[in-house]
Amino acid sequence: MIPFPEGLPRTPRARPARRPSRAPAHAPDATLLVVGLMSGTSMDGIDAALIETDGETVAGIGPHLTVPYDDAFRARIRALLGRTSLDDADGRRLHRDLALRHADAVRGLLAGATVTPDLIGFHGHTLWHDPVARLTVQAGDPAQLASELGIPVVADLRQADIAAGGEGAPLAPVYHAALAAPLERPLAVLNVGGVANVTWIGKRGVDDLVAFDTGPGNAPLDDWVARHTGQACDQDGRLAAAGRLDEARLLTLMDHPYFARPAPKSLDRRDFDHVPGVLEGLSAADGATTLVAFICAAVVQAAAHMPVPPTRWLVTGGGRHNPVLMETLAGWLEAPVAPVEAVGWDGDALEAQAFAFMAARFRRQLPITFPGTTGAPFPMVGGRLYQP
Numbered sequence: 001m002i003p004f005p006e007g008l009p010r011t012p013r014a015r016p017a018r019r020p021s022r023a024p025a026h027a028p029d030a031t032l033l034v035v036g037l038m039s040g041t042s043m044d045g046i047d048a049a050l051i052e053t054d055g056e057t058v059a060g061i062g063p064h065l066t067v068p069y070d071d072a073f074r075a076r077i078r079a080l081l082g083r084t085s086l087d088d089a090d091g092r093r094l095h096r097d098l099a100l101r102h103a104d105a106v107r108g109l110l111a112g113a114t115v116t117p118d119l120i121g122f123h124g125h126t127l128w129h130d131p132v133a134r135l136t137v138q139a140g141d142p143a144q145l146a147s148e149l150g151i152p153v154v155a156d157l158r159q160a161d162i163a164a165g166g167e168g169a170p171l172a173p174v175y176h177a178a179l180a181a182p183l184e185r186p187l188a189v190l191n192v193g194g195v196a197n198v199t200w201i202g203k204r205g206v207d208d209l210v211a212f213d214t215g216p217g218n219a220p221l222d223d224w225v226a227r228h229t230g231q232a233c234d235q236d237g238r239l240a241a242a243g244r245l246d247e248a249r250l251l252t253l254m255d256h257p258y259f260a261r262p263a264p265k266s267l268d269r270r271d272f273d274h275v276p277g278v279l280e281g282l283s284a285a286d287g288a289t290t291l292v293a294f295i296c297a298a299v300v301q302a303a304a305h306m307p308v309p310p311t312r313w314l315v316t317g318g319g320r321h322n323p324v325l326m327e328t329l330a331g332w333l334e335a336p337v338a339p340v341e342a343v344g345w346d347g348d349a350l351e352a353q354a355f356a357f358m359a360a361r362f363r364r365q366l367p368i369t370f371p372g373t374t375g376a377p378f379p380m381v382g383g384r385l386y387q388p
């Protein structure tokens with residue numbers, strides 16, 4: 001763990017679920033207790049997190065919980081990836097079961113707590129994402145979730161943006177900007193989940209954002225490792241540490257038009273379905289090393305699409321647990337690289353917190369996407385309210 005840099009303000013740390021006692025800096029009556037829920041592209045499980053927020057600042061950080069999917073359920077999601085409609089028996093069943101599992105995750109998060117959240121921010125699980133077709137499909141029934149919990153749910157957060165010609169992703173930048181308000185900028189927040197995305201935050205904060213998906217995250221690496229070892233991921237980068245980079249194949253992988261495209265831009269998990277073909281014949285370890293290099297090379301390319309180089313990179317998402325990935329990023333990027341814990345954020349909770357924050361912004365009809373983050377034509381409010 002990188003020591004906390006002196007002089008940087010800390011955001012509140014995770015603590016038990018109770019109404020935070022510290023008064024927010026402004027508009028105390030406008031803060032809400034909100035649970036955020038995310039089922040990410042790596043399909044590792046459901047992230048749930050509680051925050052207190054007015055949709056502009058974060059007054060308190062509550063607990064966070066990850067509920068892993070069992071293999072059978074993960075296989076059910078995987079079987080429906082690429083679906084553009086949920087309108088058949090399998091689709092409806094997944095839509096319902098994801099809602100039920102998310103409801104259980106909220107109950108688990110709040111077990112023993114004396115508070116009831118005011119609102120839920122619910123992402124669901126992306127099955128298909130195609131900004132050109134103006135279509136993004138998330139499974140998980142928000143109406144069912146609201147009625148299970150008896151709490152209003154804000155969902156469909158990508159829909160208005162993509163319908164207006166935006167990329168519909170990434171959405172977390174507005175939350176990154178709120179958290180980064182006290183930090184030195186320009187700053188880059190890199191999320192290495194199943195797909196990787198970056199938020200460049202300039203001096204004017206939320207009015208000064210450039211964000212986009214950088215390229216692959218852990219998804220192709222997880223798939224490679226599962227195929228070769230039967231494990232769910234390259235735990236602590238052990239396999240990648242033992243392998244050698246195949247430079248020619250890395251260059252082939254990087255020769256994809258996506259990397260030269262200017263931001264904003266976004267990806268579907270399946271945009272890297274060609275990767276195993278390129279790596280065919282490599283050992284498990286050499287493939288893992290080359291895939292880590294692929295993630296990092298895409299991030300280096302991403303830096304070229306930023307208006308001004310960031311003064312540092314803060315890394316969130318599961319990829320920051322992979323030491324080979326972190327060392328490689330640190331070696332390849334020009335500015336210092338640190339996990340988000342260096343500034344007091346929780347990288348396992350950040351995305352779920354972001355969806356809570358977005359739900360609170362919906363309540364106040366504040367925008368969540370911007371021309372610089374998704375290519376939206378103007379700052380746009382996103383979401384739809386489902387009453388229990």
Ligand SMILES: Nc1ncnc2c1ncn2[C@@H]1O[C@H](COP(=O)(O)OP(=O)(O)OP(=O)(O)O)[C@@H](O)[C@H]1O
Binds near residue numbers: 219235316317351
């Ligand atoms: N100790 C570890 N060593 C190596 N990799 C790890 C470790 N812990 C987590 N990971 C990686 O992180 C992934 C999960 O990351 P994360 O939870 O950020 O993904 P996600 O939320 O599904 O993604 P997305 O941001 O695309 O929605 C795992 O699939 C695994 O590849």
Ligand SMILES: CC(=O)N[C@H]1[C@@H]2OC[C@@H](O2)[C@@H](O)[C@@H]1O[C@H](C)C(=O)O
Binds near residue numbers: 126213266
């Ligand atoms: C369409 C979709 O679900 N995209 C995800 C995915 O996972 C990471 C990256 O690709 C990002 O664009 C997005 O998720 C995060 C939470 C976001 O919208 O900010």
